[in-house]
Amino acid sequence: AQSVAQPEDQVNVAEGNPLTVKCTYSVSGNPYLFWYVQYPNRGLQFLLKYITGDNLVKGSYGFEAEFNKSQTSFHLKKPSALVSDSALYFCAVRDFGYSSASKIIFGSGTRLSIRP
Amino acid sequence: KAGVTQTPRYLIKTRGQQVTLSCSPISGHRSVSWYQQTPGQGLQFLFEYFSETQRNKGNFPGRFSGRQFSNSRSEMNVSTLELGDSALYLCASSLGTGDLDTQYFGPGTRLTVL
Numbered sequence: 001a002q003s004v005a006q007p008e009d010q011v012n013v014a015e016g017n018p019l020t021v022k023c024t025y026s027v028s029g030n031p032y033l034f035w036y037v038q039y040p041n042r043g044l045q046f047l048l049k050y051i052t053g054d055n056l057v058k059g060s061y062g063f064e065a066e067f068n069k070s071q072t073s074f075h076l077k078k079p080s081a082l083v084s085d086s087a088l089y090f091c092a093v094r095d096f097g098y099s100s101a102s103k104i105i106f107g108s109g110t111r112l113s114i115r116p
Numbered sequence: 117k118a119g120v121t122q123t124p125r126y127l128i129k130t131r132g133q134q135v136t137l138s139c140s141p142i143s144g145h146r147s148v149s150w151y152q153q154t155p156g157q158g159l160q161f162l163f164e165y166f167s168e169t170q171r172n173k174g175n176f177p178g179r180f181s182g183r184q185f186s187n188s189r190s191e192m193n194v195s196t197l198e199l200g201d202s203a204l205y206l207c208a209s210s211l212g213t214g215d216l217d218t219q220y221f222g223p224g225t226r227l228t229v230l
Contacts, residue, residue, distance in 0.1 A: 032216060043120070043206055043221035051216055090159065094216070103149070103172050104219060106159035 002027045002095040004074075006107035013081045013114050021076040021110045023091030032094035033074045034104065035065055039087045047089075050074060061085070081114045088112075118143065120209050120222035128228045134195040137225045141188050141209030147171075148190040149219060150182060153204040162205075165190055166212045194227075202229045 013019045036044040048059025055067045091107040150162040161174040165184035182192045210217035
């Protein structure tokens with residue numbers, strides 16, 4: 001079965017500094033990976049996805065993610081953090097079952113805190 | 117284009133009662149998925165509907181059920197509520213044209229069971 005792991009419960013970064021939120025995956029077959037962000041009392045917002053192609057994926061709000069097949073990682077990055085980036089971030093993977101139907105498996109989430 | 121809407125946003129019920137949550141997908145989206153979010157278990161997949169048919173189901177007891185209407189709107193029902201059912205229930209919609217679709221989430225329904 002597919003799975004993703006987010007090894008850090010919390011990441012603290014100063015505003016203006018680069019940020020990285022880590023994600024590793026375990027899949028059989030091709031990985032289809034996603035990042036979502038959740039602000040307080042809100043649903044999840046889609047940031048970006050990797051299906052195939054370039055290992056560097058660009059997404060919303062200046063975020064990007066680097067797919068690394070050898071390290072089975074899909075880390076989320078941003079060159080310069082903003083206080084408004086403070087939120088809960090989820091890495092996710094498509095889990096393809098024995099049928100064509102699939103579902104999304106989410107990581108445990110990483111809380112990103114940007115200090116002014 | 118309007119996003120995914122969920123009603124109600126907040127709900128308080130007592131043990132043993134049943135509850136129905138509603139989700140309206142983005143216009144043109146035919147697939148609706150439901151997830152439960154709790155502090156302890158994180159985000160867990162409940163089920164997915166496409167063209168009024170349940171296409172996939174997570175590992176939840178039969179008390180959790182759903183359906184989808186011809187206009188793609190979906191409802192989720194939980195019967196005989198337990199304290200552990202207190203959670204944020206999230207609905208997500210996608211085009212349904214393939215498994216690589218992006219799912220877009222609604223704001224969720226916060227269910228509290230007393």
